[in-house]
Amino acid sequence: MAWSTRQLAELAGTTLKTVRHYHEVGLLDEPERAANGYKRYRIGHLVRLLRIRRLVDLGVPLSEIAVMEESEENTEQSLRALDDELAASIERQQRMREELAVILRHRSPADLPAGFDEVAAERSDADRALLLIYSRVFGDSAMAALWEMLSRPPTPVEKEFDALPADASEDTRSRLAERYLSEIRQHYQNHPALLDPWAKARRREETSRESVVVQALLELYNPAQLDVLRRIDALHPKDGTSSGGG
Template identity: 50%
Template sequence: MPWSTREVAELAGTTVNTVRHYHAVGLLAEPERSSNGYKLYEVAHLVRLLQIRRLRDLGVPLTQIESLGAGAASPEAALRAIDADLAASITRLQRVRVEIAAILRGASASMPAGFEEVSSALSEAEQSMMLIWAQLYDDEAMADLRSMLAAEPSEADAEFQSLPADAGESDIQRIAERFAPTFEDLFTRYPWLLDPRGHLTHSPQRTQDTVVATITALYNPAQREAIARASVLAAERLHRKDDA
């Protein structure tokens, strides 16, 4: 016995308006009509509706389904694309769970993804800096920064953190000279630190402005001067080696 539009919609678990829409876009063939003009849906129509609903539940867009007739196979390309998206989502969720587990073990949530394990050894200023740096530099650069931060902190690091804003010239120069060999080693191992243009995710000008603003906000004048001097000393040492 044929079904009415309402009846076939109920059997397919959809709505009358949806059935009409499928007719309008060519997904569902129009059924024959009775003498009084009512549509008469057969088993083939119900099967097609269920097929459409199944594909929609899997995430196949209507534009992909439109090219399929009632007896056509599933849209392989669309299904493969959806499967790839699901695989990527699973990978992302697994990574998120790892990050959450690290935070629950005591790592800081105020760090970029992947930096949780090194966060406990960093100052609040360094944690804030890494959050900002993650917006400025690409994944390769951030991986290098993570490796740098994994090193054991030195006595010079502690002295630098405690350096007061009104520190004298001799104290600033002493910190700079103690940091210079470390900076030289980092510049040698990671040359992009001296010319990061190949690792930027924003324009060089925006990156420079953000770096300057960040360092100015997070470090006091004496600390900034010590960093600047250490960088200059390290660069000079590298140049002397190159000229030798």
């Protein structure tokens, strides 16, 4: 008994396109043809196709199948490598599910850095945007310090800064800067990692990480808020980031 390409595909639970692709990449030999030119597939082709489909269902890339067939050692190595990849994928997906569970449970914004869902949900849009940027340019110690800072409710001064209108009077800005300065000094005392937030940073690119943060501050805060930050920097010069963002 012999089958056409379509019949072979149906028997194997796949498609004509897939069978033809396996021919193209050399995984499935071309069958002999009948006098009318039609392909005539036999049991050997069906068994071969089913074996290919089985390996594909296990997640083996087509490029690996031919290598696996060269020896039992190659087969074991390929399967172990695949198992390691699957284990890593499962771990990553489990971590994603845990993060999603936290987001859904607390109805937190989904755009916060991992781990900040519970502590930064009530912060301003600007602060949340800065957190995303910080998560790409700050080191782990600085991010951990930010998490500790944000784990307590915003202070009255922080709330006033977040709500500061762009046309706030100079007197309002001056008094807010003086009050905010004392809190910022306390932040640096309690979290010295913030004095050098770039230490052990995850990304080290040609573009200065400091300039990225400065540009973010300029675009995310209004003129009055920026003036408050400039006054704070003038009163308390330091190395590292500006004082905004919580």
